[in-house]
Amino acid sequence: MSCIEQMKYDLLLERISFKEAREYIEKNSDEVYYVNPGYRIFKDYYVIGIPPVAIGAKGDDLIFTYVKPCHGTFVMKIRSPEEIEHLRENERKKVMESLKKNGKPEDATKAPAASYQDMWKK
Amino acid sequence: MDKPGTALLVMGCPEVPTQTSVVLYLANKLNKAGIDVTVAGTDAALKLTKVADPEGFYIKKTDDVDETIAQMAEKKLDFDLVFAFMHSDAGVVYAATITALSHAKVFALVFGKNAETLAEAIDFPAEKVVAKATHNPTPLKNKLDKVLQQQVIA
Numbered sequence: 307m308s309c310i311e312q313m314k315y316d317l318l319l320e321r322i323s324f325k326e327a328r329e330y331i332e333k334n335s336d337e338v339y340y341v342n343p344g345y346r347i348f349k350d351y352y353v354i355g356i357p358p359v360a361i362g363a364k365g366d367d368l369i370f371t372y373v374k375p376c377h378g379t380f381v382m383k384i385r386s387p388e389e390i391e392h393l394r395e396n397e398r399k400k401v402m403e404s405l406k407k408n409g410k411p412e413d414a415t416k417a418p419a420a421s422y423q424d425m426w427k428k
Numbered sequence: 429m430d431k432p433g434t435a436l437l438v439m440g441c442p443e444v445p446t447q448t449s450v451v452l453y454l455a456n457k458l459n460k461a462g463i464d465v466t467v468a469g470t471d472a473a474l475k476l477t478k479v480a481d482p483e484g485f486y487i488k489k490t491d492d493v494d495e496t497i498a499q500m501a502e503k504k505l506d507f508d509l510v511f512a513f514m515h516s517d518a519g520v521v522y523a524a525t526i527t528a529l530s531h532a533k534v535f536a537l538v539f540g541k542n543a544e545t546l547a548e549a550i551d552f553p554a555e556k557v558v559a560k561a562t563h564n565p566t567p568l569k570n571k572l573d574k575v576l577q578q579q580v581i582a
């Protein structure tokens with residue numbers, strides 16, 4: 307069991323499809339970041355999802371998907387300024403890397419870091 | 429493709445009976461081909477296989493599916509082949525996650541009453557094996573046999 311289930315969380319949506327969860331996060335967050343599956347949040351939760359996986363920030367709340375094989379996808383909210391700062395820091399690193407590479411930043415906030423198909427072109 | 433040495437069988441929710449039966453069948457086939465098999469699933473899915481195979485004759489290694497994903501995300505674990513079983517949206521999401529984390533050749537085994545619709549939603553790189561099998565595992569087994577013969581155990 308992930309540590310998330312022992313934390314204080316709010317369930318925003320329950321037993322929905324992953325697509326519906328992503329759309330909800332995109333529409334209901336102040337900031338949206340896109341991460342790869344396996345991105346770690348909190349102590350030991352490795353995000354499960356169809357890439358690119360949206361994680362939202364609203365105030366100090368992190369809004370993210372939580373998937374259980376027998377119950378579908380949930381959208382959860384946990385207060386965590388630390389995790390939000392971690393996402394922002396990751397984004398800054400991505401921008402710096404793209405600046406070094408291309409000479410101009412890739413604005414990944416509010417837009418997928420890559421298209422769905424691009425995620426598979428490793 | 430070089431001869432595969434390892435395979436991961438990823439089980440979804442065990443509510444559709446076909447899954448446990450085909451997992452045991454596939455593990456046996458891969459064992460006989462000399463492939464080291466690990467089966468990952470939820471606690472309930474793993475218990476179903478353990479009760480059916482109490483001495484571990486077919487399934488020798490098991491792991492919790494979320495722990496398997498954690499190990500793969502940390503790049504401590506990978507496989508040559510992945511067979512992901514799915515009959516629901518959550519199953520597709522787990523398969524997409526493992527596909528993104530692995531270098532393995534992935535086979536998406538899609539079954540259950542909505543198999544065809546679900547299969548259409550899969551657009552990550554996986555070989556789809558689709559059968560509208562819920563209680564009777566034979567349609568899925570027959571399609572899997574063909575794929576194994578052509579691509580794995582030639």
